[in-house]
Amino acid sequence: MRTRYGSSPLHLLAHLAALALAAWALLQALQLAGWERIVLWLVGAIVLHDLVLWPAYTTLDRLARRGRPAGWSNYVRVPVGLSALLLLAFFPVICGKGEATYMRVSGQSWEGYAGRWLIVSAVLFAAAGALYLVRSRPGSSS
Amino acid sequence: MRAPPGPFQPRFWKSPLRGPWLTAVLGSILLVLVGIVALTGFLSHLAYQPDLGRNALVDRDVPFTTFFDWPTGPSWLYALNQGLHVNVGLIALPVLLAKLWSVIPRLFQFPPVRTPAEGIERVSISLLVASTGFLFATGLVNMQYWYVFQFDFVSAHYYAAVVFVAALAVHLVVKIPVALRAYRSRGVLAPLRQSLAETVPEPDGDTLAVEPDPPTVSRRGLLAAVGAGSLVLVTANAGQSIGGPLRSIAFLAPRREGGFPVNKTAAGAKVTDALVGADYRLVLRGGPSELMLTLDDLRELPQATHTLTLGCVEGWSTRQVWTGVPLSELARLAGVDDASELSVGSLQPAGVLRQATLARNQVADSRSLLALSVAGEELSRDHGYPARIIVPGLPGVHNTKWVGSLDFRA
Numbered sequence: 001m002r003t004r005y006g007s008s009p010l011h012l013l014a015h016l017a018a019l020a021l022a023a024w025a026l027l028q029a030l031q032l033a034g035w036e037r038i039v040l041w042l043v044g045a046i047v048l049h050d051l052v053l054w055p056a057y058t059t060l061d062r063l064a065r066r067g068r069p070a071g072w073s074n075y076v077r078v079p080v081g082l083s084a085l086l087l088l089a090f091f092p093v094i095c096g097k098g099e100a101t102y103m104r105v106s107g108q109s110w111e112g113y114a115g116r117w118l119i120v121s122a123v124l125f126a127a128a129g130a131l132y133l134v135r136s137r138p139g140s141s142s
Numbered sequence: 143m144r145a146p147p148g149p150f151q152p153r154f155w156k157s158p159l160r161g162p163w164l165t166a167v168l169g170s171i172l173l174v175l176v177g178i179v180a181l182t183g184f185l186s187h188l189a190y191q192p193d194l195g196r197n198a199l200v201d202r203d204v205p206f207t208t209f210f211d212w213p214t215g216p217s218w219l220y221a222l223n224q225g226l227h228v229n230v231g232l233i234a235l236p237v238l239l240a241k242l243w244s245v246i247p248r249l250f251q252f253p254p255v256r257t258p259a260e261g262i263e264r265v266s267i268s269l270l271v272a273s274t275g276f277l278f279a280t281g282l283v284n285m286q287y288w289y290v291f292q293f294d295f296v297s298a299h300y301y302a303a304v305v306f307v308a309a310l311a312v313h314l315v316v317k318i319p320v321a322l323r324a325y326r327s328r329g330v331l332a333p334l335r336q337s338l339a340e341t342v343p344e345p346d347g348d349t350l351a352v353e354p355d356p357p358t359v360s361r362r363g364l365l366a367a368v369g370a371g372s373l374v375l376v377t378a379n380a381g382q383s384i385g386g387p388l389r390s391i392a393f394l395a396p397r398r399e400g401g402f403p404v405n406k407t408a409a410g411a412k413v414t415d416a417l418v419g420a421d422y423r424l425v426l427r428g429g430p431s432e433l434m435l436t437l438d439d440l441r442e443l444p445q446a447t448h449t450l451t452l453g454c455v456e457g458w459s460t461r462q463v464w465t466g467v468p469l470s471e472l473a474r475l476a477g478v479d480d481a482s483e484l485s486v487g488s489l490q491p492a493g494v495l496r497q498a499t500l501a502r503n504q505v506a507d508s509r510s511l512l513a514l515s516v517a518g519e520e521l522s523r524d525h526g527y528p529a530r531i532i533v534p535g536l537p538g539v540h541n542t543k544w545v546g547s548l549d550f551r552a
Contacts, residue, residue: 004257004258005257005258005259006256006257006258006259006260007257007259010315011259011263011315011316012259012262014311014312014315014316015262015263015265015266015312017308017312018266018308018309018311018312019262019265019266019269019308019312021304021307021308022266022269022273022304022305022308022309024304025301025302025304025305025308026301026305028201028204028301029297029298029301029302032293032294032297032298032301033293033294034291034292034293034294035293037291037292037293038293038298038302041276041279041280041291041298042272042273042275042276042302043272044275045271045272045273045274045275045276045279046268046271046272046275048275049242049271049275050246050249050271053239054242054243054246065358071338071358073358074358074359074363078367078370081367081371082370082371082374085235085236085239085371085374085375086374086375086378086394088235089232089235089282089375089378090282090286090378090394092282092283092286092287092288093286093394093396094394097283097286097288097290098283098286098287098288098289098396099287101287101288101289102287102396104407104410105287105404105405105406105407105410106397106399106403106404106405106406106407107404107407107409107410107524108399108403108404113394116393116394117393117394120374120378120393124374
């Protein structure tokens with residue numbers, strides 16, 4: 001069994017059990033209105049991460065490091081990464097996507113998100129710059 | 143057959159940090175975090191008490207619904223549950239991205255499938271990545287009021303969570319031995335003691351680079367950067383979950399306005415002057431005869447005041463001082479002393495959440511009120527004037543506003 005299948009019978013049975021449960025949940029989801037959009041979002045999650053997000057940050061990182069001394073790049077990629085992470089998670093508030101709905105349900109205005117994201121990003125870049133300055137002074141330990 | 147160029151070529155991969163130990167550490171941290179997120183998610187489903195009345199938002203015949211009565215104490219129970227669900231989800235996001243980064247060479251393995259076992263494993267991994275991405279993406283956009291997905295969020299998020307749990311369980315069966323092997327051969331924490339100069343590739347594993355670049359960061363440095371990512375995300379949001387002065391620190395939280403946030407305005411719910419004006423009557427049913435009470439009648443009944451937290455499924459909360467008539471008092475007045483259920487109806491003309499059914503323990507709790515005022519002032523129209531429900535530990539939207547009828551069941 002092991003030679004032809006490639007693993008133990010436990011491996012096969014565990015997968016069959018999990019896939020059966022997952023198939024039940026997917027079939028339930030396919031009965032909902034807008035099921036084609038549910039499928040789109042499930043497939044889109046893989047495509048966006050594996051074929052857009054990961055290639056984009058890997059390529060940017062390789063370009064940024066090319067020809068530069070080691071130890072230089074972390075001062076840039078950490079604050080850039082943190083700023084990008086905030087944008088990724090809070091894209092809807094930063095870009096005002098939910099504004100109309102939010103104002104209708106809460107009666108409140110929706111202001112300053114993009115500005116606060118930019119200010120926090122500026123603080124992150126400035127802090128990394130200050131750290132670089134301190135550590136690269138002659139006589140500094142690193 | 144030769145492998146295509148690019149990431150399908152082993153020489154494409156350059157990171158000296160990738161390896162089974164790093165994946166095991168990221169996977170272990172992620173498991174704890176998503177464990178909390180999944181548990182609080184399913185608990186939230188139970189807190190809506192889908193077995194009662196028309197409470198069920200997901201098909202009420204689904205299994206694994208109710209195992210116990212949702213408790214009424216502490217009053218911040220639901221706020222804590224949802225605060226954890228949303229904020230631990232944010233903390234998990236950078237760990238998830240790092241974990242995927244650590245194993246992504248496997249995606250481009252060539253040939254993609256060598257045995258039937260690898261094939262079936264790839265199917266379950268696809269389901270795991272798809273459902274995880276789906277849950278994070280829909281959760282994030284939903285809490286930010288961007289309903290771009292145009293499907294029923296609650297049901298889709300629930301079924302995706304079932305897919306996630308199934309796919310994660312089998313992933314753990316397959317990968318826990320791999321992680322334990324990495325911990326045993328390299329030590330659980332030993333690689334964290336290595337500085338950048340001491341950082342070398344792991345000795346074996348299927349994600350190792352064949353020609354690694356020199357390291358630009360140590361393993362502990364990478365984990366610290368991931369931790370910094372979690373910290374900025376949770377700082378941007380957690381204040382809305384805790385409330386009070388911390389709310390204003392939450393610089394990207396959707397609910398960062400001060401005071402007492404309104405979940406849904408009267409105008410948004412189409413509650414008009416005519417509905418809540420002088421002709422307002424509260425209908426009490428369940429006893430021998432129907433009772434109609436005016437707002438003045440309600441004001442003359444015995445009142446109680448309690449400080450209770452209102453927690454929203456979206457992960458924000460507010461703590462207020464509520465005054466009103468205890469629900470147990472109204473049950474007695476209706477003629478149902480020990481009500482097993484209470485169906486609350488709103489005057490709000492439409493919407494799934496214009497009614498909610500409460501359980502015996504929730505009606506019986508002395509702190510469960512039909513509130514007429516909050517913070518010492520009559521309820522505002524947007525907060526449910528003339529009367530709204532407040533039950534400790536209940537999901538926010540089940541604290542029905544603009545209450546028009548109370549149906550007690552013996």
